[in-house]
Amino acid sequence: MSDLPPPELRVPPRQEVAGLMMRWVQPLVVDGEVRVCPECGAYRDWIVFCMRDDSICLRCRAGHETKESGLDAAWYNRNSGPVDRFHPTLEEGLRHLGH
Numbered sequence: 001m002s003d004l005p006p007p008e009l010r011v012p013p014r015q016e017v018a019g020l021m022m023r024w025v026q027p028l029v030v031d032g033e034v035r036v037c038p039e040c041g042a043y044r045d046w047i048v049f050c051m052r053d054d055s056i057c058l059r060c061r062a063g064h065e066t067k068e069s070g071l072d073a074a075w076y077n078r079n080s081g082p083v084d085r086f087h088p089t090l091e092e093g094l095r096h097l098g099h
């Protein structure tokens with residue numbers, strides 16, 4: 001028997017996760033403007049990523065990713081709930097969030 005807690009209770013160091021992510025279902029307004037995907041025109045149901053370098057990326061339902069320079073990690077932390085789960089891969093995270 002090992003004294004280590006089960007893997008799901010261990011929080012990996014931040015450098016081991018691709019970044020933080022959350023689902024953002026409502027339209028996302030930055031500086032008074034609704035953000036729209038430049039490729040497909042989607043304006044709601046984003047996945048918002050907080051990358052390792054504290055930049056923010058938006059991903060629409062169709063999987064297009066756009067860097068969002070109007071937002072930063074401080075915004076993310078204010079708007080995301082407490083981190084309930086870390087995802088070792090992007091795919092697992094997206095599945096968890098319903099994308």
Ligand SMILES: [Zn+2]
Binds near residue numbers: 039
């Ligand atoms: Zn798109």
